[in-house]
Amino acid sequence: MQTAESINQLYRDAWSKFATGVTVITTLEPSGSVHGMTASSVTSVSLDPPLMLVVIGEERQSHGLIETTGRFGMSILEVGQADIAKHFAIPPESRGSLESEHITTLSKSPVIKGSIASMDCSVIAGHKAGDHTVFIGEIEAIMVGDGAPLVWLERQFGRFSSQNLQQH
Numbered sequence: 001m002q003t004a005e006s007i008n009q010l011y012r013d014a015w016s017k018f019a020t021g022v023t024v025i026t027t028l029e030p031s032g033s034v035h036g037m038t039a040s041s042v043t044s045v046s047l048d049p050p051l052m053l054v055v056i057g058e059e060r061q062s063h064g065l066i067e068t069t070g071r072f073g074m075s076i077l078e079v080g081q082a083d084i085a086k087h088f089a090i091p092p093e094s095r096g097s098l099e100s101e102h103i104t105t106l107s108k109s110p111v112i113k114g115s116i117a118s119m120d121c122s123v124i125a126g127h128k129a130g131d132h133t134v135f136i137g138e139i140e141a142i143m144v145g146d147g148a149p150l151v152w153l154e155r156q157f158g159r160f161s162s163q164n165l166q167q168h
Contacts, residue, residue, distance in 0.1 A: 018161075019153040022085045025054055026073040026103075026110045027065045034103050037062045038089040040152055041132075042074060050139040052121060055132050063093055066123060066135055073109035074137075076117040078147035082157040085150060090091040096132060109140035118143045 002010070020040040029035045041055035054074065056063045066072050077085055087098055104113040111135025112119035151158050 016154050019151055022077045022081075022150040022152050022157065024075045024077060024084065024088050024112050024115075025056070025062060025066075026070055026075065026112070027062060027069050027071060028110065029065060032097075035062060035092065036088045036110075037110075038085045039074075045136060050142075051124070051136055052119065052139060053133050053134050053136050055129070057132050059131070063133060066154045067126065067133075071109050071123050072123070072135070072137060073106060073111040074119045074121060075112035075115035077112065077117045077150040078145075079115060079150045079159040080147070081112065081114065081150055085117075085152075085157060106143055111143070114145070115146050116147045116149060137161075 023039050025039045026034055026036040036066040037056070037060060039054055039056070043053055045051040045053050049154050052074065054072065056066065062072075084098070084102060087095055088090075096160050102113055103110050105111070106118050109120040111120070119137075119139045120141040121139055123135050124138050125136040127134045127136075148159055151160050
C-alpha cells in the first residue's frame with residue numbers, strides 16, 4: 001500500500017510529465033507595486049463570455065492579493081523569458097526586484113512586456129479546492145504578440161519545436 005508521502009511524490013512526478021506553457025500571474029500590492037507568481041495551472045474556460053481560470057495555493061501571497069483586488073493579469077511567456085519565469089517562481093521575500101522594463105499595463109492590470117499573449121481579468125468567482133482556490137476571471141483586455149512559447153516539462157524550461165510535428 002502506498003503511503004500519503006509516496007502518493008504525494010508520485011503525484012508530483014506524474015504531473016511533471018505533462019508539458020505546459022509557462023505563465024506569470026500578476027496583480028497589485030496595496031502600495032501599488034507589482035506582485036506576481038509563475039503558474040502553469042491556467043486554462044481557457046469559456047468563449048462567450050471570455051473566461052479563464054487560474055489555480056492558486058492559499059498560502060501564496062498572490063492568493064490574498066487577488067482576493068483583495070478582484071483582478072489579475074496573465075502573461076503567456078515567450079521562450080526567451082525563462083529568467084522572468086524563474087524570478088516569479090522564487091518566494092517574494094527571497095527574490096530581488098524585477099526591472100520595470102519587463103512590466104507594462106494592459107487595461108487595469110500589470111502584465112509581462114514581450115510575452116506572446118497577455119490578458120487582463122476581473123475575478124467573477126473563486127472556488128475552494130483542497131489547499132487551493134480556482135479563480136475564474138472574465139477577460140477585459142487581450143494582447144497577442146509573436147514568438148515561441150516557453151514550455152515546462154519534467155521540472156525544466158524548454159521550447160516546443162514545430163519541426164517535430166508530423167503533418168497528417
